[in-house]
Amino acid sequence: MKKEILQSLRDIEKEYGVKVLYACESGSRAWGFPSKDSDYDVRFFYMHHPDVYLSIDPVGVGKKRDVIERPIHDLLDVSGWDLTKALKLFRKSNPPLLEWLSSDIVYEETYSTAEQMRGLARKIFSPASCIHHYVSIAANNYRDIDGKQEVKMKKYLYALRSLLAATWIVERQEIPPLSFHTLLAEMAPGDDLTEAIQLLLKRKIAGDERNKGANIPIIDHFLETELEQLRRYAAELHHHTDDPTEQLNQLFRSTLHEVWSH
Known part of the structure; x- marks a missing residue:
């Protein structure tokens, strides 16, 4: 190609x-x-x-x-x-x-x-500018997931990547890496959740862009909880x-x- x-x-x-x-x-x-x-x-x-x-x-x-x-x-x-x-x-x-x-x-x-x-x-x-961007992207993708019984797998990964990138900036105050694998490894959110994300990742890579599946409660809870915390953090953040x-x-x-x- x-x-x-x-x-x-x-x-x-x-x-x-x-x-x-x-x-x-x-x-x-x-x-x-x-x-x-x-x-x-x-x-x-x-x-x-x-x-x-x-x-x-x-x-x-x-x-x-x-x-x-x-x-x-x-x-x-x-x-x-x-x-x-x-x-x-x-x-x-x-x-x-x-x-x-x-x-x-x-x-x-x-x-x-x-x-x-x-x-x-x-x-x-600018940490403030980038956090606002990534939180917005994560929230928009989670909106397409929330309450749905069947969702596109890529929507989960788009939301997760943006959320982990925002978390990277909060914790390290530096430009986050592009690789989802690096973000997941460094920002590991817990064994059970990481295992669920790894399984989701394998399904996405093995499938096609339209691949759908049932919603994943453990990931839903993580996205909802972390997004709320990041929104509060971003609302108070100013950077010159x-x-x-x-x-x-x-x-x-x-x-x-x-x-x-x-």
């Missing part, structure tokens, strides 16, 4: 006149629990030619979109952000972007931009980070030079 992914990136570069700076796997494959028919969730950021930025209408305004999305085809889901959009979200400690930068499945990293961003990640990391805008401006300019100077 990597050959098809790289060809899709080359097609995007040609069609839109951009350069792909970084491309990786996101979602269940990056988290470590893909089903047999899971999509390849390819995420990337890119840069236009300097002339696009040196104009009176900035990228992201009107017809100058700052997102490129391809229709899902043959399990291939490809979408990306213009670097200006990526850096604005990076400035806000955007969790999906932080996850992209820590993905173990990197399809392309042609330029130094991603590595420079990794070097700044600790500086811009120094404004990194000028550093990100410099990163953008250096990337512009690196990509288009030759």
